[in-house]
Amino acid sequence: MITESLLPLTVTRTQWLAFVAALVALVARYSLPWMHKQRLYAAIPAIGPTNPISSYKFAKSKFSTNARTIIEEGARKYRVFRVPQMFGWNIIVSGKQYIDDLRKAPDDQLSFIDALEKTMLMSYFLGSANGDHYTTDIIKHQLARNLPNLFGDIREEILLAFEDKIPPTEDWTKLPAYSTVAQVVAQVTNRILVGVPLCGNKDFLNLNIGFTMEVNKGRQMIQRYPGVLRPLAAKYFTSMPKRREQALRYLLPFIEEKKKSIKEYGKDYPGKLENFLTWIVDEARGEERSSIRLTNRILMMNFAAIHTSSMTFTQALYELAARPQYIPALREEVESVVERYGWSKMALVHMNKLDSLFKESQRINGIGCVTMNRMALKEFTFSDGTRIPEGAIVSVASAPSHLNQEIYPNPDTFDPFRFAKIREEEGQGASNQFVATSNDYVAFGHGKHACPGRFFAANELKAMMAHVILTYDIKLEEDGIKPPNQWSGTSCMPNTRGSVLFRRRRN
Numbered sequence: 094m095i096t097e098s099l100l101p102l103t104v105t106r107t108q109w110l111a112f113v114a115a116l117v118a119l120v121a122r123y124s125l126p127w128m129h130k131q132r133l134y135a136a137i138p139a140i141g142p143t144n145p146i147s148s149y150k151f152a153k154s155k156f157s158t159n160a161r162t163i164i165e166e167g168a169r170k171y172r173v174f175r176v177p178q179m180f181g182w183n184i185i186v187s188g189k190q191y192i193d194d195l196r197k198a199p200d201d202q203l204s205f206i207d208a209l210e211k212t213m214l215m216s217y218f219l220g221s222a223n224g225d226h227y228t229t230d231i232i233k234h235q236l237a238r239n240l241p242n243l244f245g246d247i248r249e250e251i252l253l254a255f256e257d258k259i260p261p262t263e264d265w266t267k268l269p270a271y272s273t274v275a276q277v278v279a280q281v282t283n284r285i286l287v288g289v290p291l292c293g294n295k296d297f298l299n300l301n302i303g304f305t306m307e308v309n310k311g312r313q314m315i316q317r318y319p320g321v322l323r324p325l326a327a328k329y330f331t332s333m334p335k336r337r338e339q340a341l342r343y344l345l346p347f348i349e350e351k352k353k354s355i356k357e358y359g360k361d362y363p364g365k366l367e368n369f370l371t372w373i374v375d376e377a378r379g380e381e382r383s384s385i386r387l388t389n390r391i392l393m394m395n396f397a398a399i400h401t402s403s404m405t406f407t408q409a410l411y412e413l414a415a416r417p418q419y420i421p422a423l424r425e426e427v428e429s430v431v432e433r434y435g436w437s438k439m440a441l442v443h444m445n446k447l448d449s450l451f452k453e454s455q456r457i458n459g460i461g462c463v464t465m466n467r468m469a470l471k472e473f474t475f476s477d478g479t480r481i482p483e484g485a486i487v488s489v490a491s492a493p494s495h496l497n498q499e500i501y502p503n504p505d506t507f508d509p510f511r512f513a514k515i516r517e518e519e520g521q522g523a524s525n526q527f528v529a530t531s532n533d534y535v536a537f538g539h540g541k542h543a544c545p546g547r548f549f550a551a552n553e554l555k556a557m558m559a560h561v562i563l564t565y566d567i568k569l570e571e572d573g574i575k576p577p578n579q580w581s582g583t584s585c586m587p588n589t590r591g592s593v594l595f596r597r598r599r600n
Protein backbone atom coordinates (compact mmCIF):
# COMPACT_ATOMS: atom_id res chain seq x y z
CA MET A 94 0.00 0.00 0.00
CA ILE A 95 1.29 3.39 -0.88
CA THR A 96 1.05 5.82 1.98
CA GLU A 97 0.28 9.47 1.45
CA SER A 98 3.79 10.61 2.48
CA LEU A 99 5.34 8.65 -0.41
CA LEU A 100 3.23 10.39 -3.01
CA PRO A 101 5.07 12.97 -5.12
CA LEU A 102 4.73 16.39 -3.54
CA THR A 103 2.39 18.75 -5.20
CA VAL A 104 3.60 22.29 -4.86
CA THR A 105 1.12 25.07 -4.89
CA ARG A 106 1.71 28.32 -6.75
CA THR A 107 1.95 30.17 -3.42
CA GLN A 108 4.64 27.78 -2.20
CA TRP A 109 6.58 28.31 -5.41
CA LEU A 110 6.38 32.05 -5.06
CA ALA A 111 7.49 31.83 -1.42
CA PHE A 112 10.42 29.64 -2.45
CA VAL A 113 11.51 32.01 -5.25
CA ALA A 114 11.15 35.02 -2.94
CA ALA A 115 13.32 33.31 -0.29
CA LEU A 116 15.91 32.48 -2.93
CA VAL A 117 15.97 36.04 -4.21
CA ALA A 118 16.24 37.35 -0.65
CA LEU A 119 19.14 34.98 0.04
CA VAL A 120 20.99 35.97 -3.13
CA ALA A 121 20.31 39.64 -2.42
CA ARG A 122 21.47 39.24 1.19
CA TYR A 123 24.91 38.12 0.06
CA SER A 124 25.35 39.51 -3.43
CA LEU A 125 24.19 43.09 -2.88
CA PRO A 126 26.80 43.84 -0.19
CA TRP A 127 29.39 42.09 -2.37
CA MET A 128 28.37 44.17 -5.37
CA HIS A 129 28.39 47.29 -3.25
CA LYS A 130 31.95 46.50 -2.11
CA GLN A 131 33.04 45.87 -5.70
CA ARG A 132 31.55 49.24 -6.70
CA LEU A 133 33.51 50.98 -3.92
CA TYR A 134 36.73 49.25 -4.99
CA ALA A 135 36.04 50.05 -8.64
CA ALA A 136 35.76 53.75 -7.80
CA ILE A 137 39.38 53.69 -6.59
CA PRO A 138 41.99 53.71 -9.38
CA ALA A 139 44.05 50.51 -9.62
CA ILE A 140 47.75 50.16 -10.28
CA GLY A 141 48.14 46.78 -11.96
CA PRO A 142 45.57 44.38 -13.41
CA THR A 143 42.03 44.18 -12.06
CA ASN A 144 40.85 40.71 -13.06
CA PRO A 145 41.38 38.14 -10.29
CA ILE A 146 43.75 35.76 -12.12
CA SER A 147 46.11 38.43 -13.46
CA SER A 148 45.91 40.24 -10.13
CA TYR A 149 46.96 37.08 -8.31
CA LYS A 150 49.92 36.62 -10.66
CA PHE A 151 50.85 40.30 -10.42
CA ALA A 152 50.79 40.19 -6.61
CA LYS A 153 52.78 36.97 -6.49
CA SER A 154 55.53 37.93 -8.91
CA LYS A 155 55.70 41.65 -9.66
CA PHE A 156 54.51 43.09 -6.36
CA SER A 157 56.73 40.91 -4.21
CA THR A 158 59.83 42.13 -6.04
CA ASN A 159 58.81 45.68 -7.10
CA ALA A 160 56.40 46.86 -4.42
CA ARG A 161 58.25 50.10 -3.84
CA THR A 162 58.28 51.14 -7.53
CA ILE A 163 54.62 50.18 -7.94
CA ILE A 164 53.57 52.12 -4.85
CA GLU A 165 55.65 55.14 -5.81
CA GLU A 166 54.12 55.09 -9.28
CA GLY A 167 50.62 54.97 -7.78
CA ALA A 168 51.40 57.76 -5.32
CA ARG A 169 52.74 60.01 -8.11
CA LYS A 170 49.41 59.66 -9.93
CA TYR A 171 46.83 59.43 -7.14
CA ARG A 172 46.29 60.30 -3.49
CA VAL A 173 44.25 57.07 -3.11
CA PHE A 174 44.77 53.97 -5.22
CA ARG A 175 44.67 50.20 -4.87
CA VAL A 176 47.22 47.50 -5.64
CA PRO A 177 46.36 43.83 -6.10
CA GLN A 178 47.23 41.39 -3.35
CA MET A 179 46.97 37.62 -3.81
CA PHE A 180 43.41 37.55 -2.48
CA GLY A 181 42.09 41.09 -2.58
CA TRP A 182 43.32 44.65 -2.61
CA ASN A 183 45.54 46.90 -0.56
CA ILE A 184 44.30 50.48 -0.62
CA ILE A 185 47.13 52.98 -0.41
CA VAL A 186 46.68 56.59 0.66
CA SER A 187 49.18 59.41 1.04
CA GLY A 188 49.44 63.01 2.18
CA LYS A 189 48.63 64.91 5.37
CA GLN A 190 44.84 64.77 5.18
CA TYR A 191 44.52 61.03 4.69
CA ILE A 192 47.13 60.35 7.36
CA ASP A 193 45.19 62.57 9.73
CA ASP A 194 41.93 60.78 8.93
CA LEU A 195 43.59 57.45 9.64
CA ARG A 196 45.10 58.76 12.86
CA LYS A 197 41.72 59.96 14.11
CA ALA A 198 39.67 56.92 13.07
CA PRO A 199 38.51 54.84 16.07
CA ASP A 200 39.59 51.20 16.32
CA ASP A 201 36.06 49.94 15.74
CA GLN A 202 36.21 51.53 12.28
CA LEU A 203 39.83 51.15 11.23
CA SER A 204 41.53 48.44 13.25
CA PHE A 205 45.29 48.13 13.78
CA ILE A 206 45.06 44.69 15.36
CA ASP A 207 42.82 43.17 12.67
CA ALA A 208 45.17 44.47 9.98
CA LEU A 209 48.11 42.90 11.83
CA GLU A 210 46.24 39.61 12.06
CA LYS A 211 45.20 39.66 8.41
CA THR A 212 48.68 40.54 7.13
CA MET A 213 50.85 38.58 9.62
CA LEU A 214 48.44 35.78 10.77
CA MET A 215 49.97 36.13 14.26
CA SER A 216 47.19 34.33 16.14
CA TYR A 217 48.12 31.07 14.40
CA PHE A 218 51.58 31.32 15.94
CA LEU A 219 50.96 32.96 19.28
CA GLY A 220 47.41 32.00 20.11
CA SER A 221 45.57 34.81 21.80
CA ALA A 222 48.59 37.13 22.02
CA ASN A 223 46.72 39.74 20.03
CA GLY A 224 43.54 39.61 22.04
CA ASP A 225 44.45 41.67 25.10
CA HIS A 226 46.66 44.73 24.72
CA TYR A 227 47.95 45.05 28.26
CA THR A 228 51.53 44.51 27.06
CA THR A 229 51.31 47.49 24.69
CA ASP A 230 50.20 49.60 27.66
CA ILE A 231 53.15 48.31 29.67
CA ILE A 232 55.56 49.40 26.92
CA LYS A 233 53.76 52.71 26.55
CA HIS A 234 53.66 53.60 30.24
CA GLN A 235 55.82 51.44 32.51
CA LEU A 236 58.80 51.08 30.19
CA ALA A 237 58.73 54.73 29.09
CA ARG A 238 58.46 55.92 32.72
CA ASN A 239 61.32 53.71 33.88
CA LEU A 240 63.74 54.65 31.11
CA PRO A 241 65.84 57.04 33.26
CA ASN A 242 66.30 54.32 35.94
CA LEU A 243 66.99 51.62 33.38
CA PHE A 244 69.61 53.63 31.53
CA GLY A 245 72.45 52.18 33.68
CA ASP A 246 71.38 48.62 32.73
CA ILE A 247 71.14 49.55 29.05
CA ARG A 248 74.59 51.13 29.05
CA GLU A 249 76.14 48.20 30.96
CA GLU A 250 74.68 45.68 28.49
CA ILE A 251 75.89 47.77 25.54
CA LEU A 252 79.46 47.67 26.85
CA LEU A 253 79.27 43.90 27.41
CA ALA A 254 77.72 43.19 24.02
CA PHE A 255 80.16 45.34 22.01
CA GLU A 256 83.17 43.96 23.88
CA ASP A 257 81.97 40.47 22.99
CA LYS A 258 80.86 41.04 19.36
CA ILE A 259 83.24 43.83 18.27
CA PRO A 260 86.35 43.77 20.48
CA PRO A 261 88.39 46.87 19.48
CA THR A 262 91.41 45.85 17.34
CA GLU A 263 94.46 47.82 16.21
CA ASP A 264 93.92 46.94 12.54
CA TRP A 265 90.67 47.04 10.62
CA THR A 266 88.34 44.13 11.30
CA LYS A 267 85.59 43.45 8.78
CA LEU A 268 82.27 42.34 10.28
CA PRO A 269 78.93 41.47 8.71
CA ALA A 270 76.94 44.55 9.61
CA TYR A 271 73.37 43.35 10.01
CA SER A 272 73.93 40.06 11.83
CA THR A 273 76.45 41.64 14.22
CA VAL A 274 74.08 44.51 15.01
CA ALA A 275 71.16 42.09 15.48
CA GLN A 276 73.19 40.17 18.11
CA VAL A 277 73.98 43.36 20.02
CA VAL A 278 70.40 44.66 19.76
CA ALA A 279 68.93 41.32 20.88
CA GLN A 280 71.18 41.26 23.95
CA VAL A 281 70.57 44.87 24.96
CA THR A 282 66.83 44.69 24.29
CA ASN A 283 66.49 41.51 26.31
CA ARG A 284 68.26 43.11 29.25
CA ILE A 285 65.06 45.16 29.47
CA LEU A 286 62.63 42.46 28.32
CA VAL A 287 63.78 39.53 30.47
CA GLY A 288 66.78 40.80 32.46
CA VAL A 289 69.97 39.09 33.64
CA PRO A 290 71.03 36.28 33.11
CA LEU A 291 68.78 35.32 30.16
CA CYS A 292 69.77 38.41 28.15
CA GLY A 293 73.28 36.96 27.97
CA ASN A 294 72.16 33.49 26.89
CA LYS A 295 73.16 33.17 23.22
CA ASP A 296 70.75 30.32 22.47
CA PHE A 297 67.81 32.24 23.89
CA LEU A 298 68.83 35.32 21.86
CA ASN A 299 69.23 33.33 18.65
CA LEU A 300 65.82 31.77 19.22
CA ASN A 301 64.32 35.25 19.33
CA ILE A 302 66.34 36.59 16.40
CA GLY A 303 65.21 33.60 14.30
CA PHE A 304 61.60 33.86 15.43
CA THR A 305 60.77 36.71 13.03
CA MET A 306 62.11 34.76 10.03
CA GLU A 307 60.13 31.72 11.17
CA VAL A 308 56.95 33.79 11.43
CA ASN A 309 57.50 35.04 7.87
CA LYS A 310 58.20 31.56 6.54
CA GLY A 311 55.28 30.07 8.48
CA ARG A 312 52.91 32.79 7.29
CA GLN A 313 53.75 32.16 3.65
CA MET A 314 53.21 28.45 4.20
CA ILE A 315 49.85 28.59 5.97
CA GLN A 316 48.51 31.20 3.57
CA ARG A 317 48.26 28.39 1.03
CA TYR A 318 45.60 26.65 3.15
CA PRO A 319 41.95 27.58 3.50
CA GLY A 320 40.95 29.18 6.82
CA VAL A 321 39.64 26.01 8.52
CA LEU A 322 42.86 24.09 7.91
CA ARG A 323 45.21 26.88 8.95
CA PRO A 324 45.36 26.05 12.69
CA LEU A 325 46.39 22.49 11.77
CA ALA A 326 48.89 23.71 9.18
CA ALA A 327 50.40 26.09 11.76
CA LYS A 328 50.59 23.30 14.33
CA TYR A 329 52.02 20.52 12.18
CA PHE A 330 53.85 22.21 9.31
CA THR A 331 55.66 25.12 10.98
CA SER A 332 58.46 25.19 13.53
CA MET A 333 56.44 27.52 15.74
CA PRO A 334 55.15 25.03 18.35
CA LYS A 335 58.73 23.77 18.85
CA ARG A 336 60.05 27.32 19.20
CA ARG A 337 57.40 28.23 21.73
CA GLU A 338 58.27 25.15 23.75
CA GLN A 339 61.97 26.02 23.66
CA ALA A 340 61.23 29.60 24.72
CA LEU A 341 59.04 28.29 27.54
CA ARG A 342 61.86 26.07 28.79
CA TYR A 343 64.16 29.10 29.09
CA LEU A 344 61.57 31.35 30.69
CA LEU A 345 59.73 28.97 33.00
CA PRO A 346 62.11 29.10 36.00
CA PHE A 347 62.06 32.91 35.97
CA ILE A 348 58.28 33.10 35.58
CA GLU A 349 57.77 30.62 38.44
CA GLU A 350 60.21 32.44 40.69
CA LYS A 351 58.40 35.74 40.13
CA LYS A 352 54.98 34.16 40.75
CA LYS A 353 56.29 32.52 43.94
CA SER A 354 57.69 35.82 45.23
CA ILE A 355 54.37 37.58 44.59
CA LYS A 356 52.55 34.80 46.44
CA GLU A 357 54.87 34.99 49.43
CA TYR A 358 55.46 38.72 49.76
CA GLY A 359 52.98 40.51 47.49
CA LYS A 360 53.88 42.62 44.48
CA ASP A 361 56.65 44.58 46.23
CA TYR A 362 58.76 41.53 46.97
CA PRO A 363 62.40 41.88 48.01
CA GLY A 364 64.98 41.86 45.18
CA LYS A 365 62.35 42.68 42.54
CA LEU A 366 63.98 43.61 39.22
CA GLU A 367 62.43 46.13 36.87
CA ASN A 368 61.98 44.50 33.47
CA PHE A 369 59.19 43.63 31.04
CA LEU A 370 58.89 40.03 32.27
CA THR A 371 58.45 41.24 35.86
CA TRP A 372 55.77 43.72 34.76
CA ILE A 373 53.78 41.22 32.72
CA VAL A 374 53.79 38.68 35.56
CA ASP A 375 52.46 41.51 37.76
CA GLU A 376 49.78 42.66 35.32
CA ALA A 377 48.54 39.52 33.54
CA ARG A 378 45.03 38.44 34.48
CA GLY A 379 43.12 35.16 34.13
CA GLU A 380 44.40 32.87 31.37
CA GLU A 381 47.07 35.40 30.50
CA ARG A 382 48.91 34.39 33.70
CA SER A 383 49.71 30.94 32.32
CA SER A 384 53.39 30.43 31.63
CA ILE A 385 52.81 29.71 27.93
CA ARG A 386 50.82 32.92 27.44
CA LEU A 387 53.54 34.91 29.21
CA THR A 388 56.12 33.24 26.97
CA ASN A 389 54.09 34.22 23.91
CA ARG A 390 54.20 37.82 25.08
CA ILE A 391 57.99 37.75 25.36
CA LEU A 392 58.27 36.26 21.85
CA MET A 393 55.83 38.85 20.53
CA MET A 394 57.73 41.78 22.02
CA ASN A 395 61.03 40.45 20.71
CA PHE A 396 59.31 40.19 17.33
CA ALA A 397 58.23 43.84 17.52
CA ALA A 398 61.58 45.09 18.79
CA ILE A 399 64.62 43.23 17.50
CA HIS A 400 64.52 43.47 13.72
CA THR A 401 62.99 46.95 13.58
CA SER A 402 65.74 48.25 15.88
CA SER A 403 68.52 46.28 14.16
CA MET A 404 67.47 47.53 10.73
CA THR A 405 67.31 51.11 11.97
CA PHE A 406 70.75 50.93 13.59
CA THR A 407 72.42 49.18 10.64
CA GLN A 408 71.07 51.79 8.21
CA ALA A 409 72.40 54.66 10.33
CA LEU A 410 75.74 52.85 10.74
CA TYR A 411 76.09 52.36 6.96
CA GLU A 412 75.13 56.00 6.32
CA LEU A 413 77.70 57.25 8.82
CA ALA A 414 80.45 54.89 7.68
CA ALA A 415 79.84 56.16 4.14
CA ARG A 416 80.38 59.77 5.36
CA PRO A 417 83.21 59.69 7.92
CA GLN A 418 83.55 63.49 7.58
CA TYR A 419 80.61 63.82 10.00
CA ILE A 420 82.21 61.71 12.73
CA PRO A 421 84.33 64.49 14.35
CA ALA A 422 81.26 66.71 14.95
CA LEU A 423 79.41 63.75 16.49
CA ARG A 424 82.38 62.87 18.69
CA GLU A 425 82.58 66.40 19.90
CA GLU A 426 78.86 66.43 20.71
CA VAL A 427 78.89 63.09 22.55
CA GLU A 428 82.04 63.95 24.52
CA SER A 429 80.89 67.38 25.62
CA VAL A 430 77.40 66.18 26.56
CA VAL A 431 78.71 63.18 28.51
CA GLU A 432 81.17 65.46 30.31
CA ARG A 433 78.26 67.62 31.41
CA TYR A 434 75.55 65.03 32.15
CA GLY A 435 77.48 61.76 32.55
CA TRP A 436 76.17 58.61 30.80
CA SER A 437 72.48 59.12 31.43
CA LYS A 438 69.16 59.41 29.68
CA MET A 439 69.45 63.17 30.11
CA ALA A 440 72.71 63.11 28.14
CA LEU A 441 70.95 61.43 25.21
CA VAL A 442 68.31 64.16 25.22
CA HIS A 443 71.08 66.67 24.49
CA MET A 444 72.71 64.73 21.64
CA ASN A 445 70.82 66.54 18.91
CA LYS A 446 73.16 65.73 16.04
CA LEU A 447 73.10 62.05 16.91
CA ASP A 448 69.32 62.13 17.18
CA SER A 449 69.17 63.84 13.79
CA LEU A 450 71.38 61.16 12.20
CA PHE A 451 68.82 58.49 13.12
CA LYS A 452 65.82 60.52 12.06
CA GLU A 453 67.37 61.37 8.69
CA SER A 454 68.47 57.78 8.11
CA GLN A 455 64.96 56.56 8.94
CA ARG A 456 63.36 59.20 6.69
CA ILE A 457 65.30 57.85 3.72
CA ASN A 458 65.60 54.17 4.69
CA GLY A 459 62.47 53.44 6.75
CA ILE A 460 61.55 49.82 7.47
CA GLY A 461 59.12 49.76 4.54
CA CYS A 462 57.39 51.79 1.87
CA VAL A 463 54.01 51.58 3.63
CA THR A 464 53.05 52.10 7.24
CA MET A 465 49.94 52.47 9.43
CA ASN A 466 48.18 49.37 8.09
CA ARG A 467 44.54 49.28 9.14
CA MET A 468 41.56 47.06 8.38
CA ALA A 469 38.15 48.65 7.82
CA LEU A 470 35.73 46.89 10.18
CA LYS A 471 32.90 48.78 8.52
CA GLU A 472 32.66 51.01 5.48
CA PHE A 473 34.84 54.05 6.09
CA THR A 474 34.58 57.53 4.57
CA PHE A 475 37.64 59.80 4.42
CA SER A 476 37.16 63.52 4.97
CA ASP A 477 37.18 64.19 1.18
CA GLY A 478 34.29 61.74 0.74
CA THR A 479 36.38 58.78 -0.56
CA ARG A 480 34.79 55.56 0.66
CA ILE A 481 36.50 52.24 1.31
CA PRO A 482 34.57 49.01 1.85
CA GLU A 483 34.28 46.88 4.96
CA GLY A 484 37.15 44.39 5.12
CA ALA A 485 39.56 46.56 3.10
CA ILE A 486 43.18 46.86 4.17
CA VAL A 487 44.37 50.45 3.94
CA SER A 488 47.96 51.68 4.37
CA VAL A 489 49.92 54.91 4.09
CA ALA A 490 52.66 55.27 1.48
CA SER A 491 55.56 56.90 3.31
CA ALA A 492 57.64 58.26 0.40
CA PRO A 493 55.15 60.99 -0.59
CA SER A 494 55.70 62.50 2.89
CA HIS A 495 59.32 61.58 3.57
CA LEU A 496 60.61 62.52 0.12
CA ASN A 497 58.45 65.60 -0.35
CA GLN A 498 60.48 68.62 -1.53
CA GLU A 499 58.10 71.02 0.21
CA ILE A 500 58.50 69.34 3.56
CA TYR A 501 62.14 68.28 3.33
CA PRO A 502 64.08 70.46 0.82
CA ASN A 503 66.45 68.38 -1.38
CA PRO A 504 64.68 65.29 -0.10
CA ASP A 505 66.97 62.80 -1.83
CA THR A 506 70.09 64.25 -0.24
CA PHE A 507 71.18 62.55 2.96
CA ASP A 508 71.91 65.37 5.39
CA PRO A 509 72.68 63.80 8.79
CA PHE A 510 72.20 67.08 10.65
CA ARG A 511 69.04 68.17 8.78
CA PHE A 512 66.81 67.79 11.83
CA ALA A 513 69.40 69.20 14.27
CA LYS A 514 69.45 72.37 12.15
CA ILE A 515 65.64 72.57 12.10
CA ARG A 516 65.62 72.08 15.87
CA GLU A 517 67.85 75.10 16.33
CA GLU A 518 65.03 77.19 14.89
CA GLU A 519 62.83 78.52 17.63
CA GLY A 520 59.85 76.38 18.53
CA GLN A 521 60.93 73.44 16.37
CA GLY A 522 62.67 71.44 19.11
CA ALA A 523 60.44 68.59 20.24
CA SER A 524 58.54 68.17 16.98
CA ASN A 525 61.73 67.24 15.12
CA GLN A 526 63.14 64.70 17.54
CA PHE A 527 63.76 61.18 16.32
CA VAL A 528 60.78 59.91 18.32
CA ALA A 529 58.36 62.63 17.15
CA THR A 530 55.61 61.51 14.80
CA SER A 531 53.46 63.78 12.63
CA ASN A 532 51.42 63.85 9.44
CA ASP A 533 54.76 64.47 7.66
CA TYR A 534 56.79 61.79 9.43
CA VAL A 535 55.24 58.35 9.76
CA ALA A 536 58.16 55.93 10.11
CA PHE A 537 56.89 55.00 13.60
CA GLY A 538 53.24 55.40 12.53
CA HIS A 539 51.25 58.28 13.95
CA GLY A 540 48.43 58.62 16.46
CA LYS A 541 47.32 56.18 19.14
CA HIS A 542 49.04 53.17 17.56
CA ALA A 543 52.33 54.96 16.89
CA CYS A 544 55.10 52.65 18.05
CA PRO A 545 55.08 52.70 21.87
CA GLY A 546 58.59 51.16 21.93
CA ARG A 547 60.18 54.06 20.06
CA PHE A 548 61.25 55.89 23.23
CA PHE A 549 63.14 52.84 24.40
CA ALA A 550 64.47 52.14 20.90
CA ALA A 551 65.74 55.71 20.51
CA ASN A 552 67.58 55.51 23.85
CA GLU A 553 69.07 52.15 23.08
CA LEU A 554 70.15 52.99 19.53
CA LYS A 555 71.54 56.40 20.38
CA ALA A 556 73.49 54.98 23.34
CA MET A 557 74.84 52.24 21.05
CA MET A 558 75.89 54.71 18.36
CA ALA A 559 77.45 57.08 20.93
CA HIS A 560 79.53 54.11 22.09
CA VAL A 561 80.56 53.26 18.52
CA ILE A 562 81.53 56.87 17.81
CA LEU A 563 83.73 57.14 20.90
CA THR A 564 85.28 53.66 20.71
CA TYR A 565 85.94 52.85 17.05
CA ASP A 566 86.93 54.22 13.68
CA ILE A 567 84.54 52.84 11.07
CA LYS A 568 84.56 52.56 7.29
CA LEU A 569 82.88 50.66 4.49
CA GLU A 570 84.46 48.10 2.18
CA GLU A 571 84.20 50.58 -0.69
CA ASP A 572 84.78 54.09 0.58
CA GLY A 573 81.61 56.15 0.50
CA ILE A 574 79.46 53.47 -1.15
CA LYS A 575 76.60 52.31 1.07
CA PRO A 576 75.53 48.74 0.26
CA PRO A 577 72.12 49.01 -1.44
CA ASN A 578 68.93 48.35 0.52
CA GLN A 579 67.18 45.01 0.01
CA TRP A 580 63.47 45.03 -0.68
CA SER A 581 61.04 42.20 -0.12
CA GLY A 582 57.44 43.15 -0.84
CA THR A 583 56.86 46.40 1.00
CA SER A 584 59.68 45.77 3.54
CA CYS A 585 63.02 47.51 3.29
CA MET A 586 66.06 45.86 4.88
CA PRO A 587 69.56 47.24 5.10
CA ASN A 588 71.89 45.13 3.01
CA THR A 589 72.29 41.87 4.94
CA ARG A 590 75.43 40.83 3.04
CA GLY A 591 77.20 44.16 3.56
CA SER A 592 80.04 44.69 6.03
CA VAL A 593 81.45 47.49 8.14
CA LEU A 594 85.11 47.69 9.13
CA PHE A 595 85.99 48.61 12.72
CA ARG A 596 89.25 49.41 14.48
CA ARG A 597 90.12 50.98 17.83
CA ARG A 598 89.69 54.73 17.58
CA ARG A 599 92.99 56.45 16.79
CA ASN A 600 92.25 60.08 17.57
Ligand code: HEM
Binds near residue numbers: 405466541542547
Ligand atom coordinates in the same frame (compact mmCIF):
# COMPACT_ATOMS: atom_id res chain seq x y z
C1 HEM B 1 63.52 51.63 15.53
C2 HEM B 1 62.78 50.61 15.91
C3 HEM B 1 61.30 50.50 15.68
C4 HEM B 1 60.54 50.85 14.61
C5 HEM B 1 61.02 51.49 13.31
C6 HEM B 1 59.17 50.51 14.93
C7 HEM B 1 58.10 50.74 14.09
C8 HEM B 1 56.77 50.50 14.42
C9 HEM B 1 55.65 50.79 13.57
C10 HEM B 1 55.73 51.40 12.18
C11 HEM B 1 54.53 50.41 14.23
C12 HEM B 1 53.08 50.47 13.71
C13 HEM B 1 52.51 51.86 13.91
C14 HEM B 1 51.17 52.07 13.26
O1 HEM B 1 50.69 51.18 12.54
O2 HEM B 1 50.57 53.15 13.46
C15 HEM B 1 54.94 49.86 15.51
C16 HEM B 1 54.09 49.34 16.47
C17 HEM B 1 54.50 48.75 17.64
N1 HEM B 1 55.80 48.67 18.12
FE1 HEM B 1 57.44 49.40 17.21
N2 HEM B 1 59.13 49.93 16.17
C18 HEM B 1 60.40 49.92 16.67
C19 HEM B 1 60.80 49.44 17.91
C20 HEM B 1 59.98 48.87 18.85
C21 HEM B 1 60.40 48.38 20.14
C22 HEM B 1 61.83 48.41 20.65
C23 HEM B 1 59.28 47.88 20.76
C24 HEM B 1 59.15 47.25 22.12
C25 HEM B 1 59.98 47.41 23.11
C26 HEM B 1 58.15 48.08 19.87
C27 HEM B 1 56.86 47.74 20.15
C28 HEM B 1 55.78 48.02 19.33
C29 HEM B 1 54.41 47.65 19.66
C30 HEM B 1 53.94 46.91 20.92
C31 HEM B 1 53.60 48.12 18.60
C32 HEM B 1 52.07 47.97 18.48
C33 HEM B 1 51.40 49.24 18.98
C34 HEM B 1 49.90 49.10 19.17
O3 HEM B 1 49.43 47.98 19.34
O4 HEM B 1 49.22 50.14 19.18
N3 HEM B 1 58.62 48.68 18.72
N4 HEM B 1 56.32 49.93 15.61
